[in-house]
Structure formats: C-alpha cells, structure tokens
Amino acid sequence: MKKYFDTKFILSIVFALSILVALALSYKIDRNLFVVEEVAQTIETKEVIINEQIIDNVEIKYKWQIAIPKINLVAPIEEGSDVNTLRSNVGHISGTGLSSGNIALAGHTNTANYNGTFYFDKINELELGDRVYYRINNQDYIFKVKDVKVVNENDLSVLDETPETELTLITCITGEQSNRLVIICSQDTEAEI
Numbered sequence: 001m002k003k004y005f006d007t008k009f010i011l012s013i014v015f016a017l018s019i020l021v022a023l024a025l026s027y028k029i030d031r032n033l034f035v036v037e038e039v040a041q042t043i044e045t046k047e048v049i050i051n052e053q054i055i056d057n058v059e060i061k062y063k064w065q066i067a068i069p070k071i072n073l074v075a076p077i078e079e080g081s082d083v084n085t086l087r088s089n090v091g092h093i094s095g096t097g098l099s100s101g102n103i104a105l106a107g108h109t110n111t112a113n114y115n116g117t118f119y120f121d122k123i124n125e126l127e128l129g130d131r132v133y134y135r136i137n138n139q140d141y142i143f144k145v146k147d148v149k150v151v152n153e154n155d156l157s158v159l160d161e162t163p164e165t166e167l168t169l170i171t172c173i174t175g176e177q178s179n180r181l182v183i184i185c186s187q188d189t190e191a192e193i
Contacts, residue, residue, distance in 0.1 A: 058133045058140075065106060066090055066169075067133040071122040077136075081106040086114035093170070096159055104159050104168040109181075114144055120171035130169055132185050133168055143167045143185035150179050158182050 058067045062076040081091035086108050096104035107120030126132075132143040142164075150173065151158055158168055158180075169183040 009179055051070070058086075060135065062135070063137070064092075066134045067128070068123070068130070069133075070130050070156075073119060073122070074121040075107070075117075077105060088117050089117075093159060096168075097161075097165070099139060099141070100165045102160065102162040102166050102168055103134065104170065109171050109174060121170065123169055123171055124173075126182055126183055131188070132167060132169070132183075141165070141167075142188040144185045144188045145183055147184040149182050149184075151177075151182055153178050153180055158184070188191045 004154045042144065058069065059074045061074050063075040065075060067074045075090045076088075077092050078085050078089040079092050079094065081093050085091045086106060086125050090105050090107040092098070093104040093106055101186060107123075108116060108118050109121045109124075110118045126145050128145050128147065128148070130145045134143060158170065165186040166188040167187075169185070171181050173179050173181050
C-alpha cells in the first residue's frame with residue numbers, strides 16, 4: 001500500500017509541476033505577445049511622429065521654393081528656364097501654372113561643361129509616393145510623385161495644362177542629350193503643412 005501511495009503522490013507532484021510549467025510558459029508566451037504588440041504600437045507611433053516631423057521640418061528659406069526631403073533639396077525658384085536663371089535657381093517654365101494647373105519647373109543635373117548649381121541632380125532617385133513641397137506667396141502645397149518618365153527634348157506635352165493641380169519637374173539626363181527626365185507629382189490634398 002505504501003508503494004502505491006508513493007507512486008500516486010509522485011505522479012500528482014509531477015502533474016502539478018507540469019501544470020505550473022505549462023502556466024509559466026503560457027504566461028511567458030502571453031507576456032512576449034504583449035511585448036511584441038507594444039513594440040509594434042511604438043513603431044507605428046514613431047512612424048507617425050517621423051511623418052509629422054518631415055511635414056513640420058520642411059525648411060522655408062525662400063518666398064518661392066521647392067523642397068524635397070528625400071534628396072535633401074531646398075531650392076529657390078525664379079521665373080524662366082534660360083541658362084542664367086538655372087545657373088542659381090530652379091526655373092519656373094513660363095506659361096505654366098503658378099499655384100494651380102500644371103506647375104512646371106526645370107533644373108540642372110550635373111552634366112559636363114556647366115558652371116552652376118545642380119538642384120535637380122538627384123531627382124532621378126525619386127519614386128512613386130515621395131513627397132515634394134512647393135511654396136509660393138506664403139502658400140504651401142504638398143505633392144506626391146505619381147509618374148516618372150523619359151521624354152524626347154522636343155516633347156512639350158508634359159507642359160500641357162492639366163485639370164488638376166500638378167507639379168512637373170524636368171531635367172536633363174547625363175549621357176542622353178536629346179532626352180529629359182520628367183517627374184510628375186499630383187497634389188496631396190489630404191496632407192497639411
């Protein structure tokens with residue numbers, strides 16, 4: 001009888017310990033899931049904060065400017081797209097919109113035999129959805145890249161009027177003298193500066 005009692009006692013202790021181990025593991029798993037959820041929420045919060053900081057930290061240096069945080073660009077805009085204008089500014093292409101319609105801007109990339117500022121040297125790094133900030137007369141506009149294409153230098157259709165407000169960025173392509181890189185951005189009406 002004593003042997004039976006000892007075996008039964010030992011089995012109940014083993015059973016109780018296995019339940020405690022199972023509970024401990026369950027608690028640890030639940031706790032880890034909680035920690036994972038907490039980390040995920042923190043990451044989401046930081047992403048929101050980062051986006052807000054990008055919006056709030058767009059540097060305003062000029063009355064008329066373009067800013068593209070992704071490529072660390074803040075540049076002044078002047079009317080015209082002639083060599084002298086583009087030497088130290090991004091040029092607004094005459095005849096296109098100023099604050100509505102198709103707002104077309106031209107800038108230089110780093111091509112040979114040019115002495116000036118290469119404000120559009122990195123716009124080839126822009127991707128769909130990247131933000132572009134445009135400021136004129138103390139009005140701020142936010143755009144998102146919606147199309148990236150290469151056109152022949154004689155293709156002026158990229159300057160056509162558009163029913164919606166768009167920002168069109170145009171630059172040369174190194175090694176392709178007769179082509180132009182065109183970045184078309186649609187206005188992001190949901191975002192606010």
